[in-house]
Amino acid sequence: MQLEIRNYYEVLLLEMLRDEGLMEELPEEYLADLCCVTLNQLPVRYIRHLVDTYFFENYQELQQMKTEISESLERSRQFLKMNLQKRLKEEAELAAEQQ
Secondary structure, eight states, rough: OOOOOOEEHHHHHHHHHTTTTTHHSSOHHHHHHHHHHHHHHOOOOOSSSSSHHHHEEEEEEEEHHHHHHHHHHHHHHHHHHHOOOHHHHHHHHHHHHOO
């Protein structure tokens, strides 16, 4: 038996990334990291059927979830940017030491 359950925050995050055109624009590896870092900051809300969720969800609750995702997404972008800068700096220092 295979259960069809999903994290609704994941569904909304992917919709947001698609709406912003980032799914086609960003490299797959970066997108995967961005999604993981973002989702790890958010609570989990499991759903079985997306259609039922759209029918029963409260508009204010949906807007709150989207706000939470946007804020987490921005923090994740900054985190990944800082990590990239740190890694590049370390690589440059290592290369300078080897010369």
